[in-house]
Amino acid sequence: MHCSEARTAVSARVDREELPPGTTGAALDAHLRGCAECRRWGERALRLKVLAEQLGMR
Ligand SMILES: [Zn+2]
Structure with a gap:
């Protein structure tokens, strides 16, 4: 992949x-598991998603 x-x-x-x-x-x-870059990218995407939900931007 x-x-x-x-x-x-x-x-x-x-x-x-x-x-x-x-x-x-x-x-x-x-x-x-093998790609730290994508792990970091995924964590950031998840944080942005949570933040957007907290702000009511669903
Ligand atoms: Zn990757």
Whole structure:
């Protein structure tokens, strides 16, 4: 999995949407285990999501 695919999948997960076709949660988790960049990116996406929800921007 490329980082760009992983990030698309992470943002889908953060938004509680379905993962893109051909992407599985297991493959995404495997990528995140091996890629600190995408882990950090995912954490930031999640924080922004939580912040947006707190501000009522659903
Ligand atoms: Zn990556």
